[in-house]
Amino acid sequence: MSEDYLKPDSIEWALNHLQRFGDTDIFPIPFEYAAFSNDWPSFKTQIENMELSCYQTRPFQLHLIPKQYGGYRPAIQLDPLDSIIYTALAYESAELIENSRISVDQKIACSYRVNLGDQGKFFRENNGWDDYLSYSRELSYSERFGYVVTADIVDFFNQISHHRIQNALEHAGVEKKRASNIESFLMKLTGGQSRGVPVGPMASNIFSEACLNDVDHFLIHNEYTHTRYVDDFRIFCRTEEKANKALHDLTNYLHTTHRFALQTHKTKIWDINEFATYNLSDPEEIELSSLAEKIRTFLLITAWPYSDEIAIDDSILDNLNRDLLVELFDACLNHDPLHYGFAKHLLRRAALLRAGVLRDRVLNNIDKLVPITREVSKYIKATTKPDERDIGLKLIMGYKKSNYFFLPYVKMWILDILISKMPESMEKEIIELCRDSEKELGKRPMALLAMKIGYHRFRTLRK
Numbered sequence: 218m219s220e221d222y223l224k225p226d227s228i229e230w231a232l233n234h235l236q237r238f239g240d241t242d243i244f245p246i247p248f249e250y251a252a253f254s255n256d257w258p259s260f261k262t263q264i265e266n267m268e269l270s271c272y273q274t275r276p277f278q279l280h281l282i283p284k285q286y287g288g289y290r291p292a293i294q295l296d297p298l299d300s301i302i303y304t305a306l307a308y309e310s311a312e313l314i315e316n317s318r319i320s321v322d323q324k325i326a327c328s329y330r331v332n333l334g335d336q337g338k339f340f341r342e343n344n345g346w347d348d349y350l351s352y353s354r355e356l357s358y359s360e361r362f363g364y365v366v367t368a369d370i371v372d373f374f375n376q377i378s379h380h381r382i383q384n385a386l387e388h389a390g391v392e393k394k395r396a397s398n399i400e401s402f403l404m405k406l407t408g409g410q411s412r413g414v415p416v417g418p419m420a421s422n423i424f425s426e427a428c429l430n431d432v433d434h435f436l437i438h439n440e441y442t443h444t445r446y447v448d449d450f451r452i453f454c455r456t457e458e459k460a461n462k463a464l465h466d467l468t469n470y471l472h473t474t475h476r477f478a479l480q481t482h483k484t485k486i487w488d489i490n491e492f493a494t495y496n497l498s499d500p501e502e503i504e505l506s507s508l509a510e511k512i513r514t515f516l517l518i519t520a521w522p523y524s525d526e527i528a529i530d531d532s533i534l535d536n537l538n539r540d541l542l543v544e545l546f547d548a549c550l551n552h553d554p555l556h557y558g559f560a561k562h563l564l565r566r567a568a569l570l571r572a573g574v575l576r577d578r579v580l581n582n583i584d585k586l587v588p589i590t591r592e593v594s595k596y597i598k599a600t601t602k603p604d605e606r607d608i609g610l611k612l613i614m615g616y617k618k619s620n621y622f623f624l625p626y627v628k629m630w631i632l633d634i635l636i637s638k639m640p641e642s643m644e645k646e647i648i649e650l651c652r653d654s655e656k657e658l659g660k661r662p663m664a665l666l667a668m669k670i671g672y673h674r675f676r677t678l679r680k
Contacts, residue, residue, distance in 0.1 A: 221269040221394050223305045228264050231304035232257070234337030234419070240300040241292070241417030243282060243591060244626075245633040248665065249297040264301060269398040274299050274405040277415075280626040285557045285588045291375070292416045295406070300418065306399055307420035310391050311339065314427045317389035319437070321345075324352035326433050328446045329422040339419050349446040350497070356442065357493045362453040364460040365492040368467060369483035370448040374421060375413045377428050379403045381475055382414075385427040399424070422447075428475070435470050436463075453489075460486045539574045542567055546575050550582055557589055564592040568599035576600060576608065583615040587627065594630040598638050606642040609635055613646060625657035632662045640669040 232253060239246040253260050275296035281289040295303060315331035327345035332338070356362060370376070379400045386396035403424075407413045414421040429448070436443045436452065441463050443452040450467065454460040464486065471477040487496075542563065549560050567575050579586060579593055586593050601608050616622050616631055632654065635647045644666075651663040667675040 219394060221398050222265060222267070223269070223302065224309065225261065225265055227305040227308050228261050228301065230308050230333075230335075230337060231301045232261075234304055234308075234339070235297075235300055237337045238419065240297070240304075241294055241415075242419075243292045243417045244278075244280075244294045245594075245629060247294075247297050248668070253297075264298075264305075267302070269302075269306075269395075270401065272302065272402070274402065277406070280629070281624070282626055283588045283590075283621065283624070286554065290416065293406075295415060295418065299406075303402065303415070303418060303420045306395075306402065307339075307423040308333070310386060310389070310395070310399070310427075311423050313390045314386070314423060314430075318426065318430050319433050321348070324348045325437070325444055326426070326430070327352070327444060329426050331423070339423065346446065349444055352444045353451055354493075354497050356444070356453045357489055357497060362442070362455055363489050364454045364457050365487045365489060365496075366450070366452040366454065366460050366464045366467070367483065367485050367487065367492070367496070368450045368452075368464065369480045370471065371478045371480050373448040373477070374416045374425060376475075376477060377412060377414050377425055378475060379407075379411050379413075381428050382424050385430055386424075389427060389430075431474065432467075432470065435474075436467065439466060441466075449483075457486065539572060542570075542572055543574055543578070546578055550578065550585065555585055560586065561589050561592045564589070564596040568592075568596040571600055573600035580608075580611045580615045583619045584621065587619065587621045587624075590627055590630050594634050597634050601634075601638050603639050604642055606639065609639050609643045609646065613650065625654070628654045629658060629662075632658075632665075636662065636666050636669055640666060644670065 232250065235246075236250045236254075240250075275298060277296055277299070278294040280292060280294075282292045284290055311331045311333060318330075319325045321330045321341075327349040329339070330341050330345050332341040357365070382403065383396045383400040386399060387393055391399075403414060404411060406415060414424055425447070429445070433443075433445060441452050441454075443450060445451070452460070452463045452467065454463055464484070468479055471479065546560070546563050546567075549556060549563060564575070564579075576597065579596065583593075597608070597612065612631060612634065616627060619627075621627050628650070632647070632650060635643050635650070640647065647666055648663070651666060654662060
């Protein structure tokens with residue numbers, strides 16, 4: 218059987234993607250991706266010469282991440298070399314997988330539609346959520362249906378069969394050798410277990426969508442009207458009997474073909490009016506009715522997705538009104554339950570605007586915002602200057618008082634903020650926190666600090 222190597226352009230694209238968007242949507246970006254650039258031609262050549270069937274994956278970090286409404290989910294951060302290879306494998310398969318899926322204009326398989334860009338972007342804007350929401354509304358208000366089945370797969374990413382991915386890749390036109398090597402790569406990551414893809418990397422969304430392609434075709438073949446976003450299914454039916462049959466058929470197919478099960482508390486048959494009332498609000502248009510027009514204005518004015526930095530005239534920011542940011546964020550914090558989707562959006566926009574008006578509120582509500590620690594951290598980094606020692610102290614104190622300071626994931630983000638933004642004004646506090654975190658995070662944070670402030674300065678401080 219012929220040997221299998223990654224293409225040079227794919228490796229280049231993968232590094233570009235990782236440097237721009239990170240290796241996950243959960244953890245801080247490792248410094249290695251920037252370091253690779255110092256000797257990239259040599260390093261890239263080494264990857265080009267790695268025969269994929271012989272490649273051995275490296276150890277990875279596994280952390281439990283707080284879920285938005287309680288509990289934890291496991292997430293892993295791959296070794297940077299593994300991330301480059303995993304991303305390049307997805308890149309080379311992405312367009313074939315996309316072409317095998319139901320056409321995007323049908324708004325059935327809505328999530329993570331591929332639109333490869335030369336700047337390292339995998340997907341279309343908004344990852345298909347707009348299509349999922351708009352088509353659900355269209356079907357709900359069409360007067361053609363009386364009931365809706367909603368269903369969600371239990372522990373989806375951790376239950377995806379590697380062999381099913383291999384089959385889906387071959388069906389999409391990926392060469393058999395490459396499909397087999399992707400299956401082998403995933404199995405090495407899971408220690409020989411035949412299920413599970415890494416939670417967090419964008420590459421995993423490519424392979425997970427390939428895995429569910431046959432489910433979409435099964436529902437269409439059986440004349441069901443449905444739409445799907447990742448593993449969330451909505452099936453629209455004329456009668457309650459038809460809805461029960463649809464749920465039976467979906468459950469049976471997922472079990473017999475994939476060994477998937479549906480989450481009991483998220484699986485339901487809705488009356489169409491009840492469904493529309495409780496399920497058709499966009500996360501960015503939540504139950505803040507008195508602020509609805511302000512929210513729409515805010516989202517419109519600040520709609521700059523994929524922007525790394527924005528230069529905004531102060532007069533525009535004044536027109537936006539800093540008080541509006543505060544008003545919206547306060548309403549979000551006081552809403553029960555807290556709407557994390559909208560909170561994320563506000564923090565992202567405030568970070569892009571470099572608007573520090575939310576910092577005190579963020580630092581005083583650490584426990585509430587722990588499930589979106591990533592967005593909190595990025596906001597603090599975007600709005601804090603290196604000499605703002607008081608913010609660093611408030612950050613440490615806020616997390617130490619919280620119920621989640623024991624989490625390595627939380628400590629990782631605190632150290633990322635402090636080391637990247639204020640390594641000199643907070644040297645002693647950072648060293649103390651590094652020491653306290655060594656059991657969970659190892660010596661890496663201390664090494665990052667030494668790299669940031671210089672080895673000689675670091676040795677002096679440790680004496």
